[in-house]
Structure formats: C-alpha cells, structure tokens
Amino acid sequence: MAIRVLLLILFISFSFSIGASAEGPLKAAFIRDHQLWIKEGDKELQLTTGQYVSSPKWSKDGQFIAYLAGKEEGGKTNLYIYDVKKKESYKPYPIIEANEIKWSPTSNQLAYNSGGILNVTKTKNGRPQGFENVSLGVSDFEWFPDGKAFIVSSQSNLLPTGWEPVRLFKVPVDANLDTNKIKPFYTIQTNTTDLFAIDADYLTFSPDGSWISFLLTPTASWSNDSNTLSVLSSVGDHFQVIGKMLGYENWIKWAPSKNQLAFISGEGRFFVENKDTTVTEIPTANKQKGYTPKGYVDLDLEWLSLDEIIVARAKENKAWKLGPVPTMFTALYVINLESGEQRQITFPKNNKIDNTPQVVGSTITWYRTSKKENQGDVWIKDRVDGLEYRWLKNVDTAPTFFIASN
Numbered sequence: 001m002a003i004r005v006l007l008l009i010l011f012i013s014f015s016f017s018i019g020a021s022a023e024g025p026l027k028a029a030f031i032r033d034h035q036l037w038i039k040e041g042d043k044e045l046q047l048t049t050g051q052y053v054s055s056p057k058w059s060k061d062g063q064f065i066a067y068l069a070g071k072e073e074g075g076k077t078n079l080y081i082y083d084v085k086k087k088e089s090y091k092p093y094p095i096i097e098a099n100e101i102k103w104s105p106t107s108n109q110l111a112y113n114s115g116g117i118l119n120v121t122k123t124k125n126g127r128p129q130g131f132e133n134v135s136l137g138v139s140d141f142e143w144f145p146d147g148k149a150f151i152v153s154s155q156s157n158l159l160p161t162g163w164e165p166v167r168l169f170k171v172p173v174d175a176n177l178d179t180n181k182i183k184p185f186y187t188i189q190t191n192t193t194d195l196f197a198i199d200a201d202y203l204t205f206s207p208d209g210s211w212i213s214f215l216l217t218p219t220a221s222w223s224n225d226s227n228t229l230s231v232l233s234s235v236g237d238h239f240q241v242i243g244k245m246l247g248y249e250n251w252i253k254w255a256p257s258k259n260q261l262a263f264i265s266g267e268g269r270f271f272v273e274n275k276d277t278t279v280t281e282i283p284t285a286n287k288q289k290g291y292t293p294k295g296y297v298d299l300d301l302e303w304l305s306l307d308e309i310i311v312a313r314a315k316e317n318k319a320w321k322l323g324p325v326p327t328m329f330t331a332l333y334v335i336n337l338e339s340g341e342q343r344q345i346t347f348p349k350n351n352k353i354d355n356t357p358q359v360v361g362s363t364i365t366w367y368r369t370s371k372k373e374n375q376g377d378v379w380i381k382d383r384v385d386g387l388e389y390r391w392l393k394n395v396d397t398a399p400t401f402f403i404a405s406n
Helices: 002-021
Strands: 027-032 035-040 043-046 052-058 064-070 078-083 088-090 100-103 110-114 117-124 127-135 140-143 149-154 166-172 183-188 199-205 211-217 227-233 239-245 252-254 260-265 276-281 296-305 308-315 331-336 342-344 352-360 363-370 376-382 389-395
Touching: 027 052, 027 389, 035 052, 035 064, 052 100, 064 100, 064 110, 064 127, 078 110, 078 127, 100 140, 110 140, 127 149, 127 166, 140 199, 149 199, 166 199, 199 252, 211 252, 227 260, 239 260, 239 276, 252 296, 260 296, 276 296, 276 308, 296 352, 308 352, 331 352
Parallel strands: none
Antiparallel strands: 027 035, 035 043, 052 064, 064 078, 078 088, 100 110, 110 117, 117 127, 140 149, 149 166, 166 183, 199 211, 211 227, 227 239, 252 260, 260 276, 296 308, 308 331, 331 342, 352 363, 363 376, 376 389
C-alpha cells in the first residue's frame, strides 16, 4: 500500500512539473536606468548603453524587439530593432522619428507613426529593413487581425462652424499613399453636450476580431478629466458608447476569449475617488456591472481568467480638497465575476505601492514601488495562492513580457 501511495505522489509531482514547465521560463524586455534589458528565466542581459529607451515591443515570434530611443529624456525618438538571434540592435532606416510602433499580428512586419505618416517596414535578409509609406493624416492606428489592413483615426479640425466629426478609415497595408485604396470606415458625429471628441485613441480589437474598442478624446484640458469609451463592430455598422473614464490605455481590457470589456469608469483627473472597475458585455444593452466596493478606488486592472479580474485598489480619499495630491497606496485584489467574491492577494509594506498587474500563463506579475522611488521591483507568484518573490530589481517601469501566440 505504501509503495502505491509513493508511486501516486511521484506521478502527481511529475505531472505537475510537466504542466508547470510547459509554458517555459518567463521572458521579458525591460528598462533599467533608461537602458533596454532582457531577462529569460534567471539570466539578465543589457542591450543598450547611453540612450533613453522607451516602448519596447516584441514581434509575434519573439525574434525581434522594436523600441524607441533618443539622446535625452522626453526628446525626439528614433526607431531601433534588436535582433534576438544575432544579438544586435540596428536601425531599419538611418533616421526614423517615430512615436508609436506596432508589430503585425501575422508576421515580422512593423508599423509605426512618424509625425502623422503611417509607415511599414519592408523585409531584407529575413528581418525588418527599410520602409514604405502607407497613409498620411494618421492619429492612431491598429492592425486588422488578418494583418492585411489597418483601422486608423484622423484628428478632426476646428472650422468656423465648429469641430468636424471624428473619422475612422480602413487602410490596406499596400496603400502606398494611394487615396483610392483608402476607404472611409465610420464617421462619429460628435457634439459639445454629451459626446464631444476630436480624436479616437487606443484602438483595440476584441479577441474574436468582431469589435473594436477605442477612447474618444476631447481637447487636452477636458481630456484630463473625461473621455468616452466606445466600441464599433469590425465591419463598421454598429457604434456604441460604453462610458466615461480617464485616458489610460491600461484601464481598458478585453476578456481573454470572449466579447466582454472591463474598464475603470469615472470622471475627474485625481485618483482620490470615483474610479470603479466596470464590466460589460459587447454589444451592451445597459448591462454594465460595477465591482469596486464603497470607500475604495481601482487604479489598474488585468484579466486573470474568463471569470476573474485582478485590480490595483486603494482606499478613497474624499477628504482631500487642496494641497499636494495624496499618494494612493494600492495593493492587488482578485475579483470573481461569477460569485462576486473579492480578496486581497498582495500585501505591500512600508508605504510600498503595487500596480501594473500582468498575467502570463499561470504567473501573476506586478510592479512594486514607492512614492519616493524613481524605480521599482517586479514581483511574481504562480497563481493567486502561490508564494510571491522578487523577479527583477531596480527597473524604471513594468516589463513587457513575450507571450507566444498561435
């Protein structure tokens, strides 16, 4: 009997180890002291020196990391690509000033916005090299899931009669500035009472590609306090306003594999109150549900599973009116959407702040910092009840993990 029990324990242990290792070691690009690094498993490697790096993005197959780098913080940035196999950084073209970069969902082709001009890389010797113009007048853009076209927004103009509508266009990858190939996709009629906007940002497709979410943004000062989350069907025939929120891209997340949208609703530029995790089915019929308990604010979110969301939560501070804006000391909580159960899963001490939750397979990661620190550490745990430990020390921002896709 004892032998059978021992064999059963060994079998379970072996099965668990296989399952746990099937995802492979974590792999991430991150920024430390303004420089680009990567870590895979327990090995760290510095990739750049003497630059101010931002926005690292992995290609679909993990062979390349695109990033922006400049000579000074907040200055002009040029596009670089790091070749993981050849272990070298290069410029796809001698000078490419860019402010937004996105890899194709189907290939190692990179799209980027350079002063309102949408461009894509060509391919030479198996890696992105050179470029082709695609479209002018682009504000924001996103690849269609098939990698053959873009949906782009174009900021409206102020006319003597008022602001123009916000327009979206469908642009083939091979448009090459040919306006005959570019087609109007949807026009959003705005007004100054209940739907004022001059642009559409953070275009993101739902998991099945049938919907696009985006944030309608008004003029700068107004946008600091309120923007309008909206969705549009991927064929451009059904537009719907979802709710009001601040302009943070990470506060809008599609569920992993269904048309359900989570976002942090609420107006007002300060985090002290009125920031609530809200979930809605898309298309919605006024079936939104809020999950933030009274007396608290949620300031970041991430889907853990189809029925669970992780949020960064703090106690609200309605008493604050004037003076320095108070620091919101967030910890991570998990919300079960089915049962309504909520529980705290991280417990930062000594005035530490846990934010930017990310989920990679079964691993939960977050960024832990403090009010007085310019850097922070990345902590991880396996599943909700796993043992937490520090995975990265002294990094400038949360890392960008490579997540293999089919």
